[in-house]
Amino acid sequence: MSNRGADLRFNLEISFEEAAFGCRPKVPIPRPKKCDTCSGSGSKSGSAPKACGTCGGTGELRFTQGFFAVSRPCTDCGGTGAVVPDPCGKCRGSGKVPAEEVIEVNIPAGVDNGTRVRLGGMGEPGDRGGPSGDLYVTVIVREHSLFQREDYDVFCEVPISFTQAALGAKIDVPTLDGKVKMTIPEGTQSGKVFRLKGKGIPHLHSGQRGDQHVRVMVETPTGLTQKQRELLEKFADASGEEVHPQSKNFFEKVRELFG
Ligand SMILES: [Zn+2]
Ligand SMILES: [Zn+2]
Incomplete structure (x- = not known):
């Protein structure tokens, strides 16, 4: 009996250009790995896990409450339905130990702030050799x-x-x-x-x-120089300007409004 590992979530901050053209950053991910001592079985002697006696291997406990049949996860086996008879001392029966792994994440060109990239099977390994969960990387794009x-x-x-x-x-x-x-x-x-x-x-x-x-x-x-000022005054003169900085169109609109 085995149980799929948990999904992991990770926020990755990248630059505007990296989001535009893609990147392959190497990032450290807290990802428990298989315990070497028991090769991931969770058992000290290497013996296979047994069906949990409390729940009979179903992983849930059923009981009746009034007219209703209610079930909840079994606490003895954590809902997995299996127990390790002689748990490994290093991993306490889970078959995995905390670790950090540096992985290369392929961020495709065109991602935007908040885009979620899924890396299948890169999540937490399952209990006692079960399949790994997925890793979800959420992209944060710097301004x-x-x-x-x-x-x-x-x-x-x-x-x-x-x-x-x-x-x-x-x-x-x-x-x-x-x-x-x-x-x-x-x-x-x-x-x-x-x-x-x-x-x-x-x-x-x-x-x-x-x-x-x-x-x-x-x-x-x-900060006009004297010469620049003179040239601009000549320019205004050549344009037939007194002091009217706004366009003719604007004055026409003002006339329409106020007569
Ligand atoms: Zn149980
Ligand atoms: Zn172990």
């Missing part, structure tokens, strides 16, 4: 300093200067694959989102990658 994730898409914000926004530019954008060049067309407004196709996270099953969404934030220059 990234630049990227946020939503499903398989990556989001980031990139600052650009107001001259780049006005004149257009080619800028460097960080992606999971390193820096890539992105074209900013002239006349780009702050907050505009550009999409980099296929620069997101691989789907857990298909491997097909999501997109990256880049929001550009136009930075207003500060």
Whole structure:
């Protein structure tokens, strides 16, 4: 008679990139192993376990309560239905001893925070040579300093200067694959989102990658030199501006509202 081992649960913290592309970390798992002294039988002499006399080997005790037949696990054999006549001194009859095992966990590309990975048969070994339980690894993904994730898409914000926004530019954008060049067309407004196709996270099953969404934030220059100030004043003059920082469209809306 044998009993299946318990399932083990383990939280594994990995980086944003490791979640995106997968990883094979080696992690120490508290996993009881087979007792060497009794070769996992639980018995000192190596004799086979016997059916428990208390429950007759069924693992449960039945009794009646009023009109009802009630059963509960047998305490003498722990519900396994078997007892070891001369228990091994090292493992006290369970056939296993506490141990830590370093195992390589295969984390597939595309996992997200909270994804549970099952490793069949990597849980606690069963009592007296019974089959092992499973190991469940719950993935905890650390936050990234630049990227946020939503499903398989990556989001980031990139600052650009107001001259780049006005004149257009080619800028460097960080992606999971390193820096890539992105074209900013002239006349780009702050907050505009550009999409980099296929620069997101691989789907857990298909491997097909999501997109990256880049929001550009136009930075207003500060600490102008005298020369810069003069040039900007000339620019405002050439634009026919007095002091009206907001767009014509905005003023039209204000007029519609207040007459
Ligand atoms: Zn019993
Ligand atoms: Zn033992």
